[in-house]
Amino acid sequence: MEINLLGPAILFGFSDGCIFFLVSIGLSLCFGLMRIISLDQCAYYLLGAYITYSVTLATGSFWLGILVTIGLVALLGLGVERVIYKNIYSKPITYTMIVSFGFLLFIIGVTKFIWGLSPIPVKAPINGSSALIGVDFPNYRIFIIIITFVIYLLISYFLNKTIVGKAIRAGIEDMEKVESLGINGYKLFKITFVISCVLSSLGGAFHGPLIMVEPYIGMSILLYMFITAVLGGLGSLKGTMVAAIIIGEVMSLGSIVWPPSTIILPFLIFIIVLMIKPTGLFGTKLLKR
Amino acid sequence: MNLMIKMILRKLPLKSIYKLGEKVIMHKTFKKYGQIVVVIIIVFLAKYFVSLSFLNEVIILSIFVMSCNFLLGHGGLLSFGQPLYLGVGAYATACYLFYFGQNPLIGIIIGLIAGVIFALGVGAVIIKLRSDYFALVNAALNMIGFFLAYDTFAKFTNGLDGMWFLTRINPLFGIDVTIEKNFFIFAVLILLIVLLLTKHIMNSMFGTICLAAKTDEKKLRFLGYNIFKIKLLVFIYSSLLAALAGSLYAIHFGFVCPSMMEQEKAGEIVATVILGGVGTLFGPLIGSIVIIAAKDLTSNIIQHWEVIVGALLVILVLTADKGMIGLANGVISKYKINLRNIE
Numbered sequence: 001m002e003i004n005l006l007g008p009a010i011l012f013g014f015s016d017g018c019i020f021f022l023v024s025i026g027l028s029l030c031f032g033l034m035r036i037i038s039l040d041q042c043a044y045y046l047l048g049a050y051i052t053y054s055v056t057l058a059t060g061s062f063w064l065g066i067l068v069t070i071g072l073v074a075l076l077g078l079g080v081e082r083v084i085y086k087n088i089y090s091k092p093i094t095y096t097m098i099v100s101f102g103f104l105l106f107i108i109g110v111t112k113f114i115w116g117l118s119p120i121p122v123k124a125p126i127n128g129s130s131a132l133i134g135v136d137f138p139n140y141r142i143f144i145i146i147i148t149f150v151i152y153l154l155i156s157y158f159l160n161k162t163i164v165g166k167a168i169r170a171g172i173e174d175m176e177k178v179e180s181l182g183i184n185g186y187k188l189f190k191i192t193f194v195i196s197c198v199l200s201s202l203g204g205a206f207h208g209p210l211i212m213v214e215p216y217i218g219m220s221i222l223l224y225m226f227i228t229a230v231l232g233g234l235g236s237l238k239g240t241m242v243a244a245i246i247i248g249e250v251m252s253l254g255s256i257v258w259p260p261s262t263i264i265l266p267f268l269i270f271i272i273v274l275m276i277k278p279t280g281l282f283g284t285k286l287l288k289r
Numbered sequence: 290m291n292l293m294i295k296m297i298l299r300k301l302p303l304k305s306i307y308k309l310g311e312k313v314i315m316h317k318t319f320k321k322y323g324q325i326v327v328v329i330i331i332v333f334l335a336k337y338f339v340s341l342s343f344l345n346e347v348i349i350l351s352i353f354v355m356s357c358n359f360l361l362g363h364g365g366l367l368s369f370g371q372p373l374y375l376g377v378g379a380y381a382t383a384c385y386l387f388y389f390g391q392n393p394l395i396g397i398i399i400g401l402i403a404g405v406i407f408a409l410g411v412g413a414v415i416i417k418l419r420s421d422y423f424a425l426v427n428a429a430l431n432m433i434g435f436f437l438a439y440d441t442f443a444k445f446t447n448g449l450d451g452m453w454f455l456t457r458i459n460p461l462f463g464i465d466v467t468i469e470k471n472f473f474i475f476a477v478l479i480l481l482i483v484l485l486l487t488k489h490i491m492n493s494m495f496g497t498i499c500l501a502a503k504t505d506e507k508k509l510r511f512l513g514y515n516i517f518k519i520k521l522l523v524f525i526y527s528s529l530l531a532a533l534a535g536s537l538y539a540i541h542f543g544f545v546c547p548s549m550m551e552q553e554k555a556g557e558i559v560a561t562v563i564l565g566g567v568g569t570l571f572g573p574l575i576g577s578i579v580i581i582a583a584k585d586l587t588s589n590i591i592q593h594w595e596v597i598v599g600a601l602l603v604i605l606v607l608t609a610d611k612g613m614i615g616l617a618n619g620v621i622s623k624y625k626i627n628l629r630n631i632e
Contacts, residue, residue, distance in 0.1 A: 037421050087607055094367045094420055095606050101556055102602025109596030226425050263436050267429040274422055
């Protein structure tokens with residue numbers, strides 16, 4: 001292990017962790033509030049990466065791509081929620097897993113059909129690198145860290161200061177009492193689901209320039225997303241952030257020590273955490289509804 | 290089905306044949322296992338209509354799907370990592386046939402033993418997890434297993450290239466099992482045994498307790514049953530079937546490689562289970578026929594099978610069907626024929 005690789009590895013781990021955070025917070029919130037395992041967040045992640053790439057290719061503006069992605073994915077999320085999830089809220093959790101996994105497969109197939117199988121390299125919107133602490137860091141990764149931080153603050157403000165956010169936090173703990181206060185639970189579900197989809201698609205859009213974009217990244221992110229959400233505690237914002245940073249750093253530092261550990265270490269952490277504290281680092285009591 | 294056979298027999302002029310036939314049908318063993326025998330005969334005769342390699346693949350896949358079906362339908366445990374247990378059986382058989390011996394039957398037995406031991410070790414730890422954690426821990430283990438096969442143990446398993454041992458497989462009781470025709474007879478026999486065994490388990494007290502555990506665990510605990518042991522037994526039986534399917538793959542192709550344990554196959558297997566009908570006996574067989582036929586038919590646009598599988602999963606779960614078997618039952622009861630429902 002070389003010391004001069006340590007600095008970049010830590011930063012890379014941080015930025016990867018930020019991407020994991022964006023994708024996992026959706027799963028965490030959805031499970032906390034609605035008791036559904038929404039594996040199709042990976043589908044929105046995938047669509048986010050591809051739609052941003054296409055719009056950027058067509059118009060040349062990355063930011064326009066982000067806006068279009070947010071709009072399209074929000075609409076898709078509304079549609080999916082109404083058609084698919086509305087009917088299975090009352091069923092056991094296994095059904096939601098199967099259905100969302102089926103939807104993920106469907107979207108991967110559609111992506112294959114529209115954009116083809118070959119991996120696409122995506123150009124980063126911000127080039128160049130700045131020197132921090134004597135090492136060169138890519139500006140784009142610094143941008144990702146900054147914008148994830150901003151998004152985290154926004155979500156935190158939304159959940160803590162607005163009525164809707166407070167209702168969502170209350171609903172994560174006890175949905176019955178929230179409904180008995182006269183708040184429309186179903187609207188909360190819709191809002192949470194659309195926010196989750198948008199965040200996942202942002203994660204995909206930002207992750208595009210860092211990896212080769214191909215249809216199966218939807219599958220490969222699935223396990224990391226789930227590990228991050230579980231490690232942090234399903235339903236907890238702070239927990240997901242901390243867990244995402246941990247997983248990102250572990251993978252990044254592991255890759256300079258022993259390359260295969262990028263695959264093994266997160267899973268080992270997953271299994272160990274499940275044995276010791278099944279609710280995750282910051283999770284609340286085990287949820288029964 | 291009994292009524293239909295009765296009506297056919299009634300047309301025959303000889304009353305004695307009719308009486309004998311009636312005795313057979315009314316015998317309780319036939320009532321229990323008759324459907325299985327009929328299905329096996331149909332599968333055997335199908336070799337005159339479809340290609341042998343298609344049938345062989347269907348039979349082996351249906352045994353694998355039966356393992357996942359039993360786990361989901363009777364254990365209530367969804368697992369996104371079943372290909373791991375397939376790989377354990379396949380690689381155990383492969384290592385035996387590659388390094389040690391040459392008898393395919395002993396190879397299968399070694400595969401089964403490896404599957405049981407592995408399931409015992411893994412299951413004891415992960416059965417207690419909640420359903421969603423269980424599914425994804427299995428997926429994680431699947432990836433770790435895949436990685437172990439192609440990287441860590443590459444010295445023994447030849448890594449991504451896989452192990453070739455087709456020529457090392459000795460004839461079984463004088464018949465060379467690697468020829469399609471002979472393997473087909475062998476596979477049909479094994480399918481018969483598996484179907485009979487699974488039906489026996491499903492109809493026994495244990496099967497009923499499993500269904501009860503799936504519905505309401507707490508009440509069953511009050512009756513004094515040990516839920517952990519029940520689920521562990523279900524898990525071991527399902528891994529046994531998966532390892533058997535793996536061993537059959539190894540013997541049929543004479544070749545194993547880590548891509549048998551790919552994580553992508555896990556979703557396909559769950560889709561096949563639901564397509565055929567969860568918890569039914571013949572669901573896996575029907576499901577695997579449909580899936581392999583669909584893959585073959587769309588082979589020129591092979592990129593698109595995921596759209597079909599994914600859409601099917603969503604539609605089937607939403608309409609709360611019992612898969613194809615449920616559809617068949619619905620059609621039959623619609624016409625009010627007094628046939629006993631297909632299981």
